[in-house]
Amino acid sequence: MNYAKISPKIMNPLYKCYDEIQKCELDQSLILLVEMRTSQINGCAYCCRLHAEMGRKLGIEEEKLDKLPGWFNSRIYNQKEVLALEWCEALTIGLRDKDLNDLRERLEELFSEKELVDLTSAISVMNALNRMAISIGDNN
Numbered sequence: 001m002n003y004a005k006i007s008p009k010i011m012n013p014l015y016k017c018y019d020e021i022q023k024c025e026l027d028q029s030l031i032l033l034v035e036m037r038t039s040q041i042n043g044c045a046y047c048c049r050l051h052a053e054m055g056r057k058l059g060i061e062e063e064k065l066d067k068l069p070g071w072f073n074s075r076i077y078n079q080k081e082v083l084a085l086e087w088c089e090a091l092t093i094g095l096r097d098k099d100l101n102d103l104r105e106r107l108e109e110l111f112s113e114k115e116l117v118d119l120t121s122a123i124s125v126m127n128a129l130n131r132m133a134i135s136i137g138d139n140n
Contacts, residue, residue, distance in 0.1 A: 001137040042130035
């Protein structure tokens with residue numbers, strides 16, 4: 001289903017937001033990891049395949065891509081990646097307010113305000129795109 005053709009006034013700004021996230025100051029590998037993890041959690045097969053291909057093109061270590069579903073049991077991810085993946089899971093699965101506040105405080109120690117907004121936007125937009133693909137059809 002071509003979402004942009006069917007509802008361009010809604011979908012084009014969402015795609016534009018996605019494109020802008022890809023150009024932000026955050027490390028593109030970090031963005032890709034959280035987008036891929038969001039897609040894994042949501043079960044979006046199309047998006048998982050797409051992000052795996054993009055990760056390889058970006059030069060992300062194959063081991064990082066392979067171990068992403070169990071990132072919390074791996075030492076391959078750096079401190080920023082671990083916190084970003086925790087944030088990804090918190091926003092995608094949901095955490096109680098207190099736990100979310102505690103995690104945000106830890107994020108604020110390593111990420112600037114802009115980086116935190118960009119990271120949160122990347123996760124939020126990917127959740128929206130995943131849900132579109134899963135609920136009304138993907139592009140594969």
